[in-house]
Amino acid sequence: MNTEIRLSTTGKGKCLHAVTHIAKDAVIFEEIPLVSCQFSWNETCMYKACNHCLRPLETAEENVRRLTGNSSWVLPYPQCCTTKKEDIIRCPDCSTEYCSENCKTLAFDEYHKTICSRTLDDRSAHPIIQLQEAWKQIHYPPETSSIFLMVRLLAKIIQAPNTEEAIETTLSFCHRSVNEDAELAHKFLGKKFSHQVNLLRELIANALPNPKVQQFLTQEGFQSLVALIGTNGQGVGSSPFSSWIRNVEKLNLSAEQKEQIDSLVDRIYDEMYSHTGDFLNSEGVGLYARQSCANHSCDPNAEISFVHNNYRLSLIALKDIQPGEEICISYLGDCDNERSRHSRRKTLMENYLFACECSKCLAEIDDPDVTSEEEMSAEEDD
Numbered sequence: 001m002n003t004e005i006r007l008s009t010t011g012k013g014k015c016l017h018a019v020t021h022i023a024k025d026a027v028i029f030e031e032i033p034l035v036s037c038q039f040s041w042n043e044t045c046m047y048k049a050c051n052h053c054l055r056p057l058e059t060a061e062e063n064v065r066r067l068t069g070n071s072s073w074v075l076p077y078p079q080c081c082t083t084k085k086e087d088i089i090r091c092p093d094c095s096t097e098y099c100s101e102n103c104k105t106l107a108f109d110e111y112h113k114t115i116c117s118r119t120l121d122d123r124s125a126h127p128i129i130q131l132q133e134a135w136k137q138i139h140y141p142p143e144t145s146s147i148f149l150m151v152r153l154l155a156k157i158i159q160a161p162n163t164e165e166a167i168e169t170t171l172s173f174c175h176r177s178v179n180e181d182a183e184l185a186h187k188f189l190g191k192k193f194s195h196q197v198n199l200l201r202e203l204i205a206n207a208l209p210n211p212k213v214q215q216f217l218t219q220e221g222f223q224s225l226v227a228l229i230g231t232n233g234q235g236v237g238s239s240p241f242s243s244w245i246r247n248v249e250k251l252n253l254s255a256e257q258k259e260q261i262d263s264l265v266d267r268i269y270d271e272m273y274s275h276t277g278d279f280l281n282s283e284g285v286g287l288y289a290r291q292s293c294a295n296h297s298c299d300p301n302a303e304i305s306f307v308h309n310n311y312r313l314s315l316i317a318l319k320d321i322q323p324g325e326e327i328c329i330s331y332l333g334d335c336d337n338e339r340s341r342h343s344r345r346k347t348l349m350e351n352y353l354f355a356c357e358c359s360k361c362l363a364e365i366d367d368p369d370v371t372s373e374e375e376m377s378a379e380e381d382d
């Protein structure tokens, strides 16, 4: 293992540290989530992905045709598409789709047995379907998290061979004080719908009437669970077209062939953006035990990537990292890290409720408290 988890001496809680030298661009580690799920609207809008691991269920060509609205696109090098449609399999009871028998079995054994709607008729009456509909009305795109991550987490506790151990694993993710939980739960649902937290709690309790998870379904317990997911949830994305591009790049092509591919890809992306906009991937969220220990830095030395085109996360070094050095990712978007210290800390406090203590913020401690120009113009636009 090239990393270890330590307790911070500066009040940041758990931290991830390098124990060996890690070279720039190296894969620091890979990890599958404790639990993950696709966003509800993403799934409803025909972003077809395995219900367990988020691997795309459409081919790269089908993906390009759907996102461009143009059924005449034909992709060369079809062998570079990794979707195996012949392996797709459904739950015989509720028709949920998986990329393979293995994912179907894993899902059933871990959580699906508890939450399968078990009927292909009158699905609207099932408590899980009612919860899904209520959630979609509360949480419009762009989605940033999902109530179904909680449902799966609780179902996993119910199905676990050792309940105590499963609860302990859940509670080992970073969690906060009761007041902070309430504020984080409020942010998770958004201002407009935060008062519906009780409706969601009741719908989940109705869908999972099991004493093993009652501690998470009291008012406080539920707020804490919502906050835990808001604090630790990691976005997951997969795309058959991106994976096809990565595989084509590995082919031994001539300079002329490479140029043709580059121009084809550019034309396809142009058409995708004008037909669909920015939402091109199957998107969801996952809880990752090791990655969730990585703190934020405004000058990160690592980043997260999904090169396997499913829920398997890779942590990649952005710089050479020395033994003992803390490994940090950025919780902010690319542009946000370039903003003033004041603006970065304001965004982190508003969205994640912490005062950033990263090395860049500490080094800039004497900078004047100015708001970045981009942020001022965004505020003016509002």
Ligand SMILES: C[S@@+](CC[C@H](N)C(=O)[O-])C[C@H]1O[C@@H](n2cnc3c(N)ncnc32)[C@H](O)[C@@H]1O
Pocket (backbone or CB within 6 Å): 011, 012, 013, 014, 015, 173, 174, 231, 232, 292, 293, 294, 295, 296, 297, 352, 353, 354, 355, 356, 357, 358
């Ligand atoms: C996903 S957790 C990261 C691991 C966390 N330190 C733990 O103990 O589990 C995110 C939380 O870590 C803390 N954190 C992360 N980056 C930080 C930073 N740059 N400065 C201060 N606190 C930070 C905040 O409390 C934040 O809500």
